[in-house]
Amino acid sequence: MTDILIFILLAIVIVAFSILAVTSKHVIRSAVYLLFVLLGTAGLYLMLNYHFLFAVQIAVYAGGIMVLFIMAIFLTHQPGENVRKKTNWKIVSSSLLSITGIALCGYIIVKNINRIATFARGEEIDMQNIGMAMMGTEKYQYLLPFEVISVLLLACIVGAIMIARKDKEEEKHDHIKTRIEELKDKSENNKENKI
């Protein structure tokens, strides 16, 4: 009974804030609404007694990714400004795309729900088992995918550094170029004034 009540509460929170996150016109508010959605999902994991995933959801999504999102929004030009309304064509295409996504996920869930009911025991999963499953090389142990993901992250970091840094030579050139342009503008202005 209480389980169902809490589930309904969480579901309402998740659905309401998902809709708000998409429809809000302030980018930063969308980010905060998304944060509530992620926290609600963490609540669902807690209901399932899956404490590890619950803590990961909070630490990684709420405490990590959302902080980066918010900081990135701060760094954009005018984060408080209203977003322009999308054209009709964009609304239709994106809604079609999201319906396809929902259908795909729904199909997978409906197909596998029986299996989960038989395999999941509903009791708390031991930290050591999770560690073994992630770091082992035997059957049903996932060291290789784990490491492949870390290589992907490494590639992301290298890429970010490549984009963010400028060559020192290039920077000098840029600096000189802007300086020359400024001088040109000034001299033109002076000419106009004299005329």
Place this chain on the structure above:
Amino acid sequence: MLLLNYSQPLELSGIIESVDTFLRTNMSPGWATFVEGVIVCVAILALYCIIALALIYIERKITAFFQARLGPNRLGPYGVIQSIADMVKILIKEIIHINRSDKFLFYAAPFFVIVSSFLAFGVIPFGIDLQAIDFNIGVFFYTAASSIGIIGVLLAGWSSNNKYSMLGAMRSGAQFVSYELSAGFALMTIVVLSGTMQFSELVEGQRYCWNLFNGHISSIIAFIIFMISGHAETNRGPFDLPEAESELTAGYHTEYSGLTFGFFYLAEYLNMFIYCSIATTVFLGGWMPIQIPGLDALNEVMWYIPSYVWFFGKTGLLIFLSLWVRWSFPRLRIDHLLNLEWKYLLPINLVNLLVMVVIVLTDTSLAGLFPSLLATN
């Protein structure tokens, strides 16, 4: 359990048990659980406020001691009622509304900060049977819960529509995200040593030898790094540049007044207490009294001192250390601060984690070297 061998006249487990049986005999199981939940919530809330009031008074007195002055001394003997008077004052102050700011985010921000510190507060074991919830992943939960607070700080800085607040929030974000990493790694080092993340098992494992000594070199390095990064996470001491009053007025909470400011203030004080108590539990044996195997008479005497006194004693010692640091060092510059984390603490920490793994694998921790003296089981 082994604990029952010694008499513990002053523990609270008896009272808790009698309340539990009283509720269960008089109500249906569902309602009994509900009422117990409410009681626990109220008890934790009350404890939270009382600790905050006590900490504010203690901090002012210790600060005065370091600066060779008297501190609060007008209200009550030695000024003990001063912080209560301050609390009443802050409660009846007007909350000033800011024009052209995002109202929803402006008023939501303090709640993020206080809820996060509250969640972290809930998992601390204060003594025997004095823990609200004993997660299997306690240490990890603490890291996760305390990481939400920074969102409140960022939103506060942004929604205040004030350049100083914004600068403070950006500094605080950079600082928190970096030092959180160090704190997490330092805790992981001890998790490797003790093989568990559950607070009750961590405390039980330190019965005869604290983790600080058990992992010798590696543990001590982890302890120092955890204290430094905990200090930096709470925006205090030499790391208080997010709210550096001489350059940013008050940083991210410049525009807050009354109770909304009170939330930030409360959370800052309690975060100091929380990281000190986590350090106590993880490194200094938590509520476990000092015991030496074989010396039963001594152990009996030690158990007469109730566990919560041990806990608050050890935590108080760490808080004193943290205040000592706060009033002894000048404020860092932001680039020095980030250098300290990314160029020194993090590499040291990663190597330290490897050293700890080697110590555990070769069984050269103190408990491994002298199993007859120090091993728990």
